[in-house]
Amino acid sequence: MSPALGQNTFKYISGLLALALLAGCAPIPGSPTEPKPSLATSTQNYTQIGGSPVDAVPLSMVPDMSTVDQSDEHRHIFTQHFKVTSVPAVGEAQRGLVELAMGKFDQGNVPDVSAGLENSGELNIRSYLTAVSPNVLGIRTAAYQSVDSVGSNRFLTQWFDTRKGSVLGSRDLFDSADDWADFREFVAQTAASNPLIAPESVTQLEDAWLDSVNFDAQGNATVELDDAAITAGTAQSVVVTVSASNIIPLLSPFGLMARTAGMAPTPRLPAISAVPWGNPEEPEDPAVPAPPSGEEKTVDCTKAKCVALTFDDGPGPKTGKLLYDLKKADAPATFFVVGPNAKTRPELLKRMIAEGHEVGNHTWTHRSLTALSPANIRSEIDRTNEVISAAIDQPATLLRPPYGAHNSTSDRLAQTPVILWDVDTLDWKHKNADKVVSSALSQTRPGSIVLMHDIHSTTVAAVPRILAGLKAKGYTFVTVTELLGKDKLKSGETYLRAPSTAKGSVKNGGKK
Ligand code: NI
Numbered sequence: 001m002s003p004a005l006g007q008n009t010f011k012y013i014s015g016l017l018a019l020a021l022l023a024g025c026a027p028i029p030g031s032p033t034e035p036k037p038s039l040a041t042s043t044q045n046y047t048q049i050g051g052s053p054v055d056a057v058p059l060s061m062v063p064d065m066s067t068v069d070q071s072d073e074h075r076h077i078f079t080q081h082f083k084v085t086s087v088p089a090v091g092e093a094q095r096g097l098v099e100l101a102m103g104k105f106d107q108g109n110v111p112d113v114s115a116g117l118e119n120s121g122e123l124n125i126r127s128y129l130t131a132v133s134p135n136v137l138g139i140r141t142a143a144y145q146s147v148d149s150v151g152s153n154r155f156l157t158q159w160f161d162t163r164k165g166s167v168l169g170s171r172d173l174f175d176s177a178d179d180w181a182d183f184r185e186f187v188a189q190t191a192a193s194n195p196l197i198a199p200e201s202v203t204q205l206e207d208a209w210l211d212s213v214n215f216d217a218q219g220n221a222t223v224e225l226d227d228a229a230i231t232a233g234t235a236q237s238v239v240v241t242v243s244a245s246n247i248i249p250l251l252s253p254f255g256l257m258a259r260t261a262g263m264a265p266t267p268r269l270p271a272i273s274a275v276p277w278g279n280p281e282e283p284e285d286p287a288v289p290a291p292p293s294g295e296e297k298t299v300d301c302t303k304a305k306c307v308a309l310t311f312d313d314g315p316g317p318k319t320g321k322l323l324y325d326l327k328k329a330d331a332p333a334t335f336f337v338v339g340p341n342a343k344t345r346p347e348l349l350k351r352m353i354a355e356g357h358e359v360g361n362h363t364w365t366h367r368s369l370t371a372l373s374p375a376n377i378r379s380e381i382d383r384t385n386e387v388i389s390a391a392i393d394q395p396a397t398l399l400r401p402p403y404g405a406h407n408s409t410s411d412r413l414a415q416t417p418v419i420l421w422d423v424d425t426l427d428w429k430h431k432n433a434d435k436v437v438s439s440a441l442s443q444t445r446p447g448s449i450v451l452m453h454d455i456h457s458t459t460v461a462a463v464p465r466i467l468a469g470l471k472a473k474g475y476t477f478v479t480v481t482e483l484l485g486k487d488k489l490k491s492g493e494t495y496l497r498a499p500s501t502a503k504g505s506v507k508n509g510g511k512k
Contacts, residue, residue: 052140054214054222054262056128059344061267062137065090065129067344069455070098071313071366071428076403077102078313078366079125080340082139086162090137093158093167098125101143108147121147122368126340130214131262134269135163136254138262140214140224146371153237155212155224159258162268170213173255183250184210186242187223196238197225215262219244301483301498304476305446308483309333309466310421312362312400315341315348316455322463323351329467331477332356335454336400336419339364339384346391353392358479360419361385361396369401369410377413398480398489406494417489419480421451422497427459436462441469447498449480 059065064085071078079098083091105123124144131138137160144153159168174180184205192202212224221242251259299306311322314337326333335352337359342349352359363369363380372380385395399414404421411418423443427436436459440450452459467477481489483498 052128052130052142052224054130054140054216057130057132057265059129061132061265062129063268066317067127067341068095069313069316069341071453071455073403073424073428075105076122076368076405077105077124078402079123081125081127081141082129084137087137087160087165089165089167090139090158090160093160094127094139094141097141097143097156097158101125101145105145105147120149121145122151122371124365124367126365130157131159131258132265132268133257133261134266135161136257136261137162137268138214138258140212144365144367149371151371152227154226155237157212157214157224159254161254168254170210171207173213173252173258174250175252175255179250179252183221183242183247186246187240190240190242191225191238194238194240215259216241217263219248219259219263221247221259299476299478299482301447301476301478301485305474306478306483306498307444307446307470307475308449308478308480309452309463310336310360310400310419310449310480311452311454311459312336313338313341313366314454315345318457318460319345319348319454320351322454322460323348323355323357325460325464325467326357327355329464329471329477331467332358332479332482333477334358334360334398334419334480336360336362336398337384337388337396338362338366339387342384342391343387346387349388349391356479358398358481359388359392359396360398360400360480361388361416362400363402366402368403368405370405370407372410374409374413377410381414411492411494415491417484417491418494419449420494420496421449423448423450425450425452425459427452427456427462431456431458433458433462433465437465437469440466441473444470444473444475445497446475447483449483449495449497 059067059082062084065082066085067080068083068091069078069080079102081091081094081098083094101123105121108121122145125141126143127139127141129138130140138157139160140155140157142153142155144151146152157170159172160166161168171180174183184207187210188202188205191197191205192199209225210223214222214224216222221244223240223242225238225240227237247259248256309331311319311333312335314335319335332355335349335357337349342359349359361381361384364383365380367376367380369377369380381399389395397416398419399416400419401410401414406414406418406420422445423440425436425439425443430436436452440452440462444450452463454460470477480495484495488499489495
């Protein structure tokens with residue numbers, strides 16, 4: 001990493017930190033800026049989760065871009081950020097944001113374990129591609145954080161000059177200090193007209209609050225303001241738009257390129273060493289036989305010793321390898337996919353169905369459903385079902401709520417059975433294949449539903465041994481629907497494992 005890059009990275013990561021620190025602080029006195037005579041600008045309020053003033057650009061426009069997903073089920077953390085093989089600065093800067101936010105979240109979210117309390121907070125970070133050209137990448141990161149049931153959204157957009165491999169921020173989009181000052185004034189003027197924005201906050205507009213600037217399809221600049229930073233204690237995010245005619249004269253040469261890349265994204269040429277989008281590590285093995293056609297295998301789990309392996313949060317870069325191993329062992333499984341990953345890798349969903357697996361819904365943004373409004377719960381499920389349907393011609397018939405967090409409202413809105421688990425391998429925590437194998441083998445009982453995550457390479461590496469070990473113990477692998485019985489599953493009911501059978505599995509644990 002060059003010293004300049006390090007400084008820039010630090011500068012903009014510090015910006016995010018500053019935002020977090022600023023939230024909730026008393027207003028600092030400041031003097032109002034001189035108003036500009038005319039403004040062709042507007043403000044907008046966003047209520048949709050992760051809502052954006054600009055449409056996300058398809059990731060396929062950057063052939064060597066991939067996502068890095070991380071989850072921590074106990075602390076309610078789910079993050080997704082980007083890396084780009086040909087531009088290492090992207091992965092470094094993105095990881096820096098996530099690590100900083102996770103560090104801060106830890107400090108503010110310490111449960112009183114002695115009182116038997118679990119963490120009540122939640123951290124959800126997600127990145128979106130907003131601008132692409134051969135020389136420019138724009139990546140917007142939205143972070144939702146709640147502690148003690150009080151949630152807030154923060155936004156930050158990182159700009160990358162891919163010729164230099166450097167990370168830039170809002171200030172770099174503008175030319176001189178005067179141009180930046182004019183931009184701030186435009187934002188302040190427009191913000192002042194929004195009833196959700198406290199008037200005093202407009203008079204002391206901090207540079208750090210303007211750290212998420214993007215460009216819409218008309219070439220206007222959009223500025224996303226964090227909850228609680230400038231807004232008057234609202235749960236809504238506010239977007240201020242500065243018109244193209246006002247913004248163009250203020251932009252730096254890089255800013256003009258960034259505007260074009262946001263307004264009319266053009267694909268990056270494939271890098272020479274580009275990793276093809278999809279499943280680079282999936283082994284090719286012509287020796288694996290195709291499943292016998294026309295021969296429906298039925299298992300009676302009231303008689304057989306059945307287990308349902310489930311994989312959440314994908315599909316990810318290793319899912320192709322996992323499908324290969326499952327097929328080799330003739331082991332059907334159930335995949336609870338998150339919407340954006342399903343949208344990115346629809347061919348893997350097709351393959352899951354073709355190879356006898358089941359696809360379930362794990363929501364769009366992986367937010368805890370118990371913290372969302374009914375409308376947002378439905379939207380989380382419906383958006384994900386839309387991409388599942390687009391891939392496999394049918395919506396998911398099962399829901400797994402993120403973190404297993406559910407209540408009567410989310411169960412009712414699910415409109416499908418709600419699938420939890422009785423075996424938690426803690427694969428996300430240990431990231432150790434041996435530990436995943438030992439917990440899966442030691443905890444599984446007849447009728448178990450085993451929780452794993454196919455976004456972790458250590459989990460995928462553990463699966464062949466789990467399959468062999470459980471098979472040696474006499475288990476038959478089935479999908480969740482096969483395990484619980486299609487006719488017995490009820491919409492809105494929760495299931496931890498299969499009901500009791502002659503083989504000694506315990507009764508359905510009911511609501512968790
Ligand atoms: Ni999950």
